[in-house]
Amino acid sequence: MSEITENKREASEKTFELSKKVTVESVSYKNKYGITVAADMYLSKDIDTSKQYPALIIGTPYGGVKEQGAGIYAQNMAERGFVAIAFDESYNGESSGEPRQISSPDLFVEDFSAGVDFLGTRDFVDRDKIGAIGICGSGAFSITAAQVDPRIKAVATASMYDMSRMLRKGWEDTMTDEQRAQALVQLGEQRWKDFENGSPLLPDGFPGEPADSIPEGLDPITSEFFEYYAMKRGHHPNAGAAFTVTSTMSFMNFPLMNYIETISPRPILFIIGENAHSRYFSEDAYEMAAEPKELVIIPGARHIDLYDRTDMIPFDKLESFFSKNLG
Template identity: 35%
Template sequence: MSENKFGLVYAGALEENVPGGVELRPISFNNFDGVKIAANLYLPSNFDASQSLPAIVVAHPNGGVKEQVSGLFAQRLAEKGFVTLAFDAAYQGASAGEPRQTDRPSNRVEDIRASIDYLETFKGVDTNRIGALGICGGGGYTIQVSKTDKRIKAVGTISMFNSGRVRRNGFGDSQLATIPDRMAQAAAAREKYAKTGEVDYIGDLLTHRTEFTKEQLEQIPAGLYRDGVEYYGDTHFHPNSQSRYTAMSLMDLMAFDAENNVDLIDQPLLMMVGDVSDTRYMTEAVFNKATGTDDKKLILIKGASHIETYWVPEYVDQEVTAMNDFFSAKL
């Protein structure tokens, strides 16, 4: 990161803006709640404001930031001719908002809508050709927004993560018996914050860069969480990226479910997930319930786990090709 002037940590990241090439513009805007959102706007080669180009909002994973995988896909799609915008969620990354790492679905939904607002005012964007791409948790929130915001003309997800279902039921629906315990935890955290201003956090692994030994990593169940510690804590570390979220966020998260009313999506829909990913069940559940559109496609990336869809060149190339074909046709 320290070697990249934009702070980007993904492979093949822009090092500088070169005339005639893809351009990255750090920008900011306020959402409807008045929270300042930090974002990176990627413009395709030889961008001209007199053009009328398609645009795509890219939403990052839970705990991620715009300098990681969402920036990677924003850049790669800009290379294909789209105006793209990767942003940090409110209360997270370089965006404003207190308490830090608040993770309320309503905030994440508003961030995507506010990003569309920005693109609609940006000269060179065709407001009738705006799409949305969400990765991991950002995929679940992109699904949520697309149910009712029909400014989004095409919807894409990669390794979609249904945050509400997992926070409520546990990963793989393995903690149904302890739902009341998590509700009690959220209530206690809210009460503590109201009385003292102190914030309780869950999943506080990456407050500082973490170097796990092989033995320590093996104590984490194989799959999403172990791979995530390596991705966020080591290979694609960024100090603004945090694994934790406020315990009182559970009050909102546990009542959220990307699967609810997903039949309201009537736009073209492309969902991609690794065929061996332990989160595959979430993508398939949403895809199967998305009965409001006949123009939908599910692509299984052979051999890919959840985190591998973020960075493994072979998988990223497949995803970029599929998303480019999809958005080029549908926008």
């Protein structure tokens, strides 16, 4: 069994109410790059650790942390009998890695496989029954992890964002070749500046304290993210929702969906909101994926509503999907 280092920290305050039906334990483990991944493990209070259970690795929305939406998913799936972990990506949240707030498709994909390493070495987990859930940006990372890691037996995404497509092609694929070339020139110039300064440029994220209202003049998409990350609804001090400027370079040459069809015959479930600005990412991925696959559209839901709106997130569907496909 791999040596696992247990993290002795206190669990950070959550943005949601903890269920009386589960226990949550702060754990940590290494990924293959030596980064310590911090996670919260949720277990039903009815669990019998002499038996083995199906398990789920749950990734955060892009720029978020485990104390937000990922924790809500983990808690609700634990109530349904799954062992579930919500984790902070490398270089973010309570996971290790310097400099802080790096974004990397390779590392964020690896963090899912590291979660499989951890769960598959728990005596109370059936290592042949491990699945993944990715929310927003981690939806694409979970898909890519499944492309290369057959230990992930089933994948579900919610409000998926394909960040490689977004950063390579722009919103709704509107970036021209000339604009992309100029962006790469600017990123190269920024690397020189970062090298000379001894640290990478980090743009301002959302406010450190929760705001009372959405500022005037924000575009609709930014306003939506402000509502979640910057206001009481989802604000958490570890989630500034900002990454170093030069992190973008990694995504320019790392298409996340190129081999999605190779996940078959393992199943994929895409969940999107009817009114989500991001729904085209899931709809296009659904078309590219091979069977078995399923697309579920939640009436009236926006992108961020599938982060935390437990009245909209289809947990019964997630339970049936994973119960069926994890055996």
